[in-house]
Amino acid sequence: MYEEGYAAATSRHVAARVGVKQALVYYYFPTTDDLFLEVLKAGADAALEQMRKALIADDPIRALWQINSDVRGTVLNTEFMALANHRKVIGAELKAYAERVRDIETAATTMVMRASDVDLDAYPPVAIAMLIAQIARSLGNESAIGVTQGHRELQDLVERHLDMLAVPGSTVSR
Numbered sequence: 252m253y254e255e256g257y258a259a260a261t262s263r264h265v266a267a268r269v270g271v272k273q274a275l276v277y278y279y280f281p282t283t284d285d286l287f288l289e290v291l292k293a294g295a296d297a298a299l300e301q302m303r304k305a306l307i308a309d310d311p312i313r314a315l316w317q318i319n320s321d322v323r324g325t326v327l328n329t330e331f332m333a334l335a336n337h338r339k340v341i342g343a344e345l346k347a348y349a350e351r352v353r354d355i356e357t358a359a360t361t362m363v364m365r366a367s368d369v370d371l372d373a374y375p376p377v378a379i380a381m382l383i384a385q386i387a388r389s390l391g392n393e394s395a396i397g398v399t400q401g402h403r404e405l406q407d408l409v410e411r412h413l414d415m416l417a418v419p420g421s422t423v424s425r
Contacts, residue, residue, distance in 0.1 A: 311359035325391030
């Protein structure tokens with residue numbers, strides 16, 4: 252999916268790629284949706300664990316910024332979003348995962364903003380969490396196709412704001 256998109260991820264292609272017979276792929280994944288769901292769940296579980304670790308990092312918001320800035324993850328997420336437009340079962344699983352991610356990002360943002368005495372009514376943590384995640388993912392999507400104009404400036408702007416929110420005593424740096 253990462254290299255050729257979800258349309259190329261057929262059971263035949265997967266079997267050839269991992270060096271097994273196509274029948275073995277069918278045995279474990281009777282439908283392509285079963286295969287996609289397993290890939291999504293495995294990736295989501297790994298990503299959720301990474302995000303949970305970010306909650307206990309010295310600078311949780313910066314850790315989440317770095318996680319969301321991973322171009323490979325952004326590309327795969329984009330493929331699953333496109334796939335979800337055509338397959339409801341994928342969309343339902345992706346929605347459940349996205350809601351868990353949003354909860355973790357919001358919890359981390361709330362914790363840091365409270366520690367920094369930020370007015371949570373003026374700057375709702377869920378909105379700040381979404382800004383951080385969406386900016387990082389947007390930069391990743393553009394980078395994946397070679398668009399980089401304005402990226403350094405936006406990254407610097409975000410980093411300056413992350414510095415202002417850094418937990419006092421944090422040893423995390425850019």
